[in-house]
Amino acid sequence: MPNNIQEIKNMNNSGPHKLNIIPDKAGADDYLKVSYPIRYGRYSEIRKDKLLLTFNQNGEVKTIQGLDSEWPHPSEWLKRTAGNDWVYYSAGGYNGMFDFIGEYYRPCFTYSTNALLGDNPFDQKIVRSAISRWADDLDAIFTRIGDDCPNEIKTLLDKIITHHPVALDRKAKQFHELIGGRISVLPPDARHVDYDVVPVIIADGCLYNCGFCRVKTGRGFAPRLKGDILRQIAGLKTFYDEDISNYNAIFLGNHDGLYAGETLIHFAAEAAFNAFNFDNSYMKRPRLFMFGSVDSLPAADHSCFKMINDLPFQTFINIGLESFDSETLTLLEKPISTDAVKSAFERMLEVNHRYKNLEITANFVLGNDLSREHITSLIEVLSNIPKKLCSKGTVYISPLYSGGNKGTMVRDFREIKFKSRMPVYLYLIQRL
Numbered sequence: 001m002p003n004n005i006q007e008i009k010n011m012n013n014s015g016p017h018k019l020n021i022i023p024d025k026a027g028a029d030d031y032l033k034v035s036y037p038i039r040y041g042r043y044s045e046i047r048k049d050k051l052l053l054t055f056n057q058n059g060e061v062k063t064i065q066g067l068d069s070e071w072p073h074p075s076e077w078l079k080r081t082a083g084n085d086w087v088y089y090s091a092g093g094y095n096g097m098f099d100f101i102g103e104y105y106r107p108c109f110t111y112s113t114n115a116l117l118g119d120n121p122f123d124q125k126i127v128r129s130a131i132s133r134w135a136d137d138l139d140a141i142f143t144r145i146g147d148d149c150p151n152e153i154k155t156l157l158d159k160i161i162t163h164h165p166v167a168l169d170r171k172a173k174q175f176h177e178l179i180g181g182r183i184s185v186l187p188p189d190a191r192h193v194d195y196d197v198v199p200v201i202i203a204d205g206c207l208y209n210c211g212f213c214r215v216k217t218g219r220g221f222a223p224r225l226k227g228d229i230l231r232q233i234a235g236l237k238t239f240y241d242e243d244i245s246n247y248n249a250i251f252l253g254n255h256d257g258l259y260a261g262e263t264l265i266h267f268a269a270e271a272a273f274n275a276f277n278f279d280n281s282y283m284k285r286p287r288l289f290m291f292g293s294v295d296s297l298p299a300a301d302h303s304c305f306k307m308i309n310d311l312p313f314q315t316f317i318n319i320g321l322e323s324f325d326s327e328t329l330t331l332l333e334k335p336i337s338t339d340a341v342k343s344a345f346e347r348m349l350e351v352n353h354r355y356k357n358l359e360i361t362a363n364f365v366l367g368n369d370l371s372r373e374h375i376t377s378l379i380e381v382l383s384n385i386p387k388k389l390c391s392k393g394t395v396y397i398s399p400l401y402s403g404g405n406k407g408t409m410v411r412d413f414r415e416i417k418f419k420s421r422m423p424v425y426l427y428l429i430q431r432l
């Protein structure tokens, strides 16, 4: 018998069962945009009857994929996040999906988000049951494995048994307590690392507390103390444990990390990079993600952007601009002027042109209740960006879906996309 594969047959009276265990597999070491199932980092794999499960370096379940015809699609899978949410990766027509979200797979969530697209795979019993039953199914098999199996496999199984669903749930609660609550939304650019970011909160609250926003905390902006940032980093090191070697990206939260200022950003980015040993990560190309705002973008000067540009990360900063139309901003209860939005947009173009390792991206809303001027003013600006300033940057569109006509919103989205000189994608709200 090969040392890394355990096959167990005829384990009970109901018929033959087959179990293949591979304790250590090497997945991709760089995040790719591909139209086939891909696994990142080093992981363990268990193939049991109709399910293919992978586990991270701590023995925590990471992905589940159904292998029989009942599973919705042979190239789709479930992934568990650090916040213990299950996300279903739907192929949804590959090329068409890429036009909408810039990715070949659409992440589908168990919670409500602003996606305009597709069905809910969690409506399917086989998907729900894969989540609720994976541990029981494995338990039944593990108890039958004899003492003669290789040590490497025994160690893996011990780790997996320790991380049963109740323990994973408890651990996620500790994770959220550690950083001060759940991350209600990750920057859309986090899609470039499949949302595998380690979150370090450098400031709470935001500047505007806009009326329309569903992810706000309702608190005013308040930077964290350096001591608190170090406390989080130490706790996160323990939380991610051995699996930290599969990470190389951080999110400096929360809703306006850029407003925390040059000193705190530099402090947190450097401390996290060193503590998480990103120099030796299995994954290539470290990335840093943040949100900024219409006020924090112009407030950041050359010294701040130069510092960010010189960090050992490629950095993405996402700014909520929402609209160039004043009536829309009023409707959204966003207390900023159209002039401020325009100058923030121009600053975005300038920063993207000037700093190689830094990319600013912008969000705009979309909704049936918004005026036509919102769409026309957005198209006017996006279709007239000087060509030399379009080499970097992305525009994300956040649908404000309030039960209206989805078809109209999709048509508006397509019109904006096709007339823009900058890439335009939908923003899918993913939490952590």
Ligand code: SF4
Residues within 6 Å of the ligand: 205, 206, 207, 208, 209, 210, 211, 213, 214, 215, 216, 255, 293, 320
């Ligand atoms: S849109 Fe941004 S600034 Fe406005 S409330 Fe939400 S998080 Fe805060």
